[in-house]
Amino acid sequence: MSRFRLTRAALLGASLSVLALAAPVLAQVPAASPAAAPITVPPLVYTHRELANGLDVYAMPDPTAGTVTVTLWYDVGGKDDPQGRSGFAHLFEHILSRKTVNLPYGQISTVVENIGGTRNASTSQDFTNYYETVPPQYLETILWTHAERMARPVVDQATFEAERSIVQEELRQRVLAPPYGRLGRFVIGDNAFDESIYRRAVIGSLDELDTATLEDARAFHEAYYRPATATMIVSGAFDPARLDAWVDQYFAGIDNPDRPVPRLERPVSPPRTAPRQIVAYAPNVPLPAVALMYPGPDAADPDNAALDVMQAILSRGESSRLYQALVYRSQLAVNASLGVNAMEEAGSITVTAVVAQGQDIAAVEAALDAELDRIRTEPVTAAELAEARTEILASDLRQRETASGRAFILGRALVAEHDPAAPDAHLRAVQAVTAADVQRVARKYLVDQARVSARYLDESQRPDGVAEDSWRNPAPMPVFLTVPPAIRTANALLPEDQRMAPPAPSEPRAMAQPVIAERVLANGLRVIVAKSTDLPIMNARLVIGGGAAADPAGSAGLAQLTAALSSQGAGGRSAPEQARLLEALGADIGGGAGADSTSLFVSTPVASAQQVGAVLADVVQRPAFAAEELQRTRTRAINGQRVAMRQPGPLAAAVLDRVAYGDAAYGVPGDGTVESLAGITREQIVDYHRRFWRPDNAALIVTGAMTAEEGFAFAERALGDWTRPAGPVPVIADRAGPVRPPxxxxxxxxxxxxxxxxxxxxxxxxxxxxxxxxxxxxxxxxxxxxxxxxxxxxxxxxxxxxxxxxxxxxxxxxxxxxxxxxxxxxxxxxxxxxxxxxxxxxxxxxxxxxxxxxxxxxxxxxxxxxxxxxxxxxxxxxxxxxGLPLSDIATYAERIRATTxxxxxxxxxxxxxxxxxxxxxxxxxxxxxxxxxxxxxxxxxxxxxxxxxxxxxxxxxxxx
The missing domain is CATH 3.30.830.10 (Metalloenzyme, LuxS/M16 peptidase-like)
Incomplete structure (x- = not known):
């Protein structure tokens, strides 16, 4: 389903927390603000111990959780890639996920999936992590698999070659296929830093991956993977005493290699004192893009709190300065954002924008410069400051909803800041940020003399004689380590009759099923409430029948455009006023039209629920559908289509629907096309809204911390006066059409x-x-x-x-x-x-x-x-x-398990x-x-x- 967004619940990249706070974290908002009600972010609670071999173990028990998550973080990442072997830490992440002396190739994933769990791994410049979330009775099983990978991995030729090929396909899929993949991974990565260990892309290059050898892989493992470089975090439903016993059983006996971990003497990167401009070209770039890169602080720097607030003011949500100046008012850009990337040893600040169709790239650059200059020279307002704090707190609150989310917050803090208390301290620091602090960090880091400015254009615009890699950074690339050869005996898969089987599960722990209550309001609105957490957040999702299948012939995208436009001003508020109000409340709103229905959701701290419900009521019942907003929303949608249709995956999906369904409703692109979107009128949108957005064609689903009665009261206040039309709900016939030939x-x-x-x-x-x-x-x-x-x-x-x-x-x-x-x-x-x-x-x-x-x-x-x-x-x-019974939630697993x-x-x-x-x-x-x-x-x-x-x-x- 397509989504429109008024706010983005971006993760706090630099911060993660662990230690219980002395008092709850509260958003301090002026009493006159609509966000006067405080947002409470429960602190992260953990215990810590260190084994004799150096393995750090953090436990975050939560008896209310239905799962348990195990994450293992190794202090090795892209910055540790050997000389001439960029992408090696990422390649080894793949290798270590595959085979051990007791587990044949791919069996780690098989074990996890067959117990109803999920697993994955990731590599950054600073770390590599491996993680699983499983039913609680399989905790011992997962601990055993981590011990297998740490102590008994098999790094052989077959595994090495298979994973290298897969990593190269990942690079093609994530970097070479998307229009802006090269910009994000290569152009910005190489130019955001100069003589720095962070210059190389974590994913590496095809050429350097081709030249890597099995001996390189074994040497890398022996150099960096050991208990003393690892941190384990276990979060969810478990008995701490049993966890300690299993950790001792499976990990205490793993020894460290005798040789120390190789350490590169970090090059001293001189300050950048002169600006630099570059132009990069790539195939299938539908719209030009701009990137501005500045040096930033490391993750432990106290300036990060003020930078996070600055980032929120400039680019978090539709009330942000960059969105308003470049996307909303001038319509110069499809998007515009500022990101702060604070890592363990250094950081960067990057401003990006994709130029709208027909707009001048120089005008976009000038508009970005004007906004960056304004935040350096003029204090931000009290309202902007309060809104940014609330957004950051609300985002962190959402991430802490699950045991796995809390584990990742903790893990990132440990690897980037080496301080488990950092995330909660960061939230306290965010609350203390002043307007003067924001202006100070803007002046300190957004320095034009230290900036690299990039233009990113389609390959067809590259002049003759300009090299493909003319964008590369002229600063010397550091010379990295060549790790010593491995000296330990290589492991091999044991014969089947000698392999150790994974531990048997402990006693199952029944997962509590949500208690669901249902009521139909007098106007015909179906209301469903399910209390699912004690965390002070709630989610209200309105499902409206119809969707893209109801789009008239020649007007593909009408349902989606109606959904997107409904949030762009309602109840007498303009679109910017509505965005400021919701973001000040810490609310997130989104939705869109799928094939069969339109969905609109709001997520908010419970403290703001009543005010957010009033906005929801206006969005649903009283959208303005202003002509100027239609033009803005249509233009953004058209530009989005231009970008999507230059990517193999999205274009294949759209073509497949046409091949499968032809002229039936399901064959028509639900998001519309450049041509169909251009022809949709305000009258069509008003008519679609009138016919399908009605209470007897909708259901409101309330989940989160509200009880049934609180949820029903929320629904009655927000949508109880939504008027039901006299006529019947429209019927959509034969959405799929006849089966078409292959x-x-x-x-x-x-x-x-x-x-x-x-x-x-x-x-x-x-x-x-x-x-x-x-x-x-x-x-x-x-x-x-x-x-x-x-x-x-x-x-x-x-x-x-x-x-x-x-x-x-x-x-x-x-x-x-x-x-x-x-x-x-x-x-x-x-x-x-x-x-x-x-x-x-x-x-x-x-x-x-x-x-x-x-x-x-x-x-x-x-x-x-x-x-x-x-x-x-x-x-x-x-x-x-x-049209399923709500009991399907309880019976779904039973019906799946009835398959023979x-x-x-x-x-x-x-x-x-x-x-x-x-x-x-x-x-x-x-x-x-x-x-x-x-x-x-x-x-x-x-x-x-x-x-x-x-x-x-x-x-x-x-x-x-």
């Missing part, structure tokens, strides 16, 4: 950094009994890392960063879709692999054990979703949207590759002949000629 369509996008591959078949109604066994079948084929797709495309062949399938829910039947991205030259091979997995699913029996494992995986994902207020609201919204190999086989029979719709978007010259050999009837459309307004995509051939 097609293979190639969209040729020259210069694309990767090819997107999708294949889909029609799926049953969400309310159908067939949905549940097909969900399990989908999980067998492509959910998680144990699915056929992931194993065949990524794990065995390294052809993609990930390959998955999804079962899309729609009122009249969605699609079961397999999707992945790969290097262009592998596209034909990957299409064949995807279709082969569909054949395998529909023809090959699945064992009882595999069915049970996939059932557990699905049930675990649902349990994690129910842990958050927004997740619970989303699950309830799904029930409302698809026979019922799965019956459901999987509908996954027939001969009936699949296949779409490939990429640089066709690199794969078209191989693909045509296997699919001679395919059709090719140049990306510039794709017509999403047409059910045939602009093709004249039958069935297109």
């Amino acid at each position: 097609r293979v369509v190639v969209v040729d996008m020259p210069g694309a950094g990767q090819a997107a591959v999708t294949a889909a078949v029609r799926a049953p109604l969400r309310a159908s009994d067939d949905w549940y066994p097909l969900s399990v079948a989908n999980a067998v084929m492509g959910s998680g890392q144990s699915g056929y797709l992931f194993q065949e495309v990524r794990a065995k062949r390294g052809l993609s960063y990930g390959a998955y399938s999804s079962l899309g829910a729609r009122v009249d039947g969605g699609l079961l879709t397999a999707s992945t991205q790969t290097k262009n030259e592998s596209a034909a091979e990957v299409v064949d692999l995807v279709l082969a997995q569909m054949t395998r699913l529909s023809t090959e029996p699945v064992s009882d054990t595999a069915v049970t494992d996939r059932e557990t995986f699905i049930a675990g994902g649902r349990s994690r979703a129910l842990e958050t207020t927004s997740g619970l609201g989303g699950v309830l919204a799904e029930a409302v949207q698809y 190999p026979a019922s799965l086989a019956a459901a999987a029979a509908r996954v027939d590759p001969a009936q699949a719709y296949v779409v490939v978007v990429g640089d066709a010259a690199q794969f078209i002949e191989a693909l045509r050999a296997a699919h001679p009837d395919l059709v090719v459309i140049p990306a510039a000629e794709v017509d999403l307004n047409s059910p045939t995509l602009g093709l004249s051939s039958p069935g297109a």
Whole structure:
């Protein structure tokens, strides 16, 4: 579903906390402010101990949690990559996730998924972390897997080569395929720092990854991975005494290598005293972009509190200065933001903007300069200061909702600031920031003489003779360490009969189910309330029937535009006034139109709920739909479409819908097209709102800290006077249309950094009994890392960063879709692999054990979703949207677990590759002949000629 946003609940990048505060953290807001009610952020509570081998262990027990999260943070990151081996810490993150003496390749993920958990890992410049969230009875199992990786990893040639190939595909997918990927990862990364250990991209380069060897990997592991460089955080439902015993059992005996950890003597980077300007070019850049880079402080610097407030004032939410000046008033830019990146040893401040269609890049640069100069020379207002504090506190409150969120706050504080009390101290410091502090840090860090200014343009604009890498930083790159060779004996996978099995689970702990109450107001509004937390936050989600399926012919995007425009001024408030009010209250609002419904949500501290409810009432019942706001919102949506349609993945998804549904409602782009959005009138929006936005066509779902009666009272105050029209609710007929014949369509996008591959078949109604066994079948084929797709495309062949399938829910039947991205030259091979997995699913029996494992995986994902207020609201919204009983929340896992190999086989029979719709978007010259050999009837459309307004995509051939 598309989303519009009035505020962004950005994470506090530099801060994370741990220690209990002496008193609650309260937002100090002037009494006259609408945010006068205080926001209470509960402190993070933990215990700490250190083992004799140096392993730090932090415990954050929460008996109310339904899961337990284990995170292990290693003091090694991109800045530690050896000379000529950029990206090596990230590569090793992948390697260490795969194989140990007791666990064959990929089995760590299999173990986690089969117990209903989830796992992942990440690498930054300062750290590498590994984390799992599982049902509480499997804590010992997960501790054992971490000990396996720490003490007994297998780093062999097969694993090394597979993971290197996968990392290269990740680089293509995240950096080379998106229009602005190179700007963020390479151009800004190389120029934000000069003679600094932070110059190189964490993800590395294709060339340096190609030259890496297995010996490099073993040396790197021996140099940096050991108990003394690791910190473990366990958060959630567990017994602290049992945790201590298991940690001692599995970790206390792991020794450190005899050699010290290699340490690079940090180069002294001289201050930047002269500005520098660069221009970078890249393929498929639909709109120019601007970036301004300044040196910043490290994570422990006390200036970070004032910088965070400055960042909030300049670019957090729609009332922020950069948004108002560049996006809203002048419409010079699609977006504009300032980010503060404070790391362990240094930091940077980056200002970015994407230039709107038809606007002058120099005008955008001038507007940015004017706003940066204003914050240096003029004190911010008391209202701006209060709003920024509240936004920061509300954002931190949301992140602390779950045990895993609190664990990550703590972990980042430990690796960046080496102080577990830093996050709570940071919130206290934020409250103490003054207008003078903001002006002081603006003058200190936003120094034009130390600035690097970048323009980012499409490759077609690069003048002859200008090198591709002309944007590179001329400052000397530091010479990094070459780590000594490994001297320990390499581990090897044990024979199957000698391997240690993972520990058995402890006694299960039943997860508390939310208590759901329901009432229908006098005007027909259905109200559902589910208390889900004691944390003082709440979420209200309004689901309105209709959605994009109700868009009239030729007006694709009408429902989405109506939803977006509803928040741009209502109840007599202008759009800026409304944004300032909500942001001052610490509220977050968003939503959009899906295929079958429109969803509008507000998330707010409970202290602000009554005031936020009044705004919600205006947005729903009294939107202004002002002509000037329509033009602004339409322009932003059109620019968003220009960017999205230059990316292989989003374009493939849009084309797939047209191929599968043709001229039926589901085939029409829900977000609209450049042409359809341009033609939508205010009268159409008013009429759509009048016909579909009505209380008897809606449900309000309230989750969070409110009791049933408090939730019903909130609904009555906010929407009890919403008038129900006299006529019936409009009926939308035959949204999916008849089943269309299979097609293979190639969209040729020259210069694309990767090819997107999708294949889909029609799926049953969400309310159908067939949905549940097909969900399990989908999980067998492509959910998680144990699915056929992931194993065949990524794990065995390294052809993609990930390959998955999804079962899309729609009122009249969605699609079961397999999707992945790969290097262009592998596209034909990957299409064949995807279709082969569909054949395998529909023809090959699945064992009882595999069915049970996939059932557990699905049930675990649902349990994690129910842990958050927004997740619970989303699950309830799904029930409302698809006509399910609310009891489905309680019976969902039971119905999933009722799947048998026979019922799965019956459901999987509908996954027939001969009936699949296949779409490939990429640089066709690199794969078209191989693909045509296997699919001679395919059709090719140049990306510039794709017509999403047409059910045939602009093709004249039958069935297109």
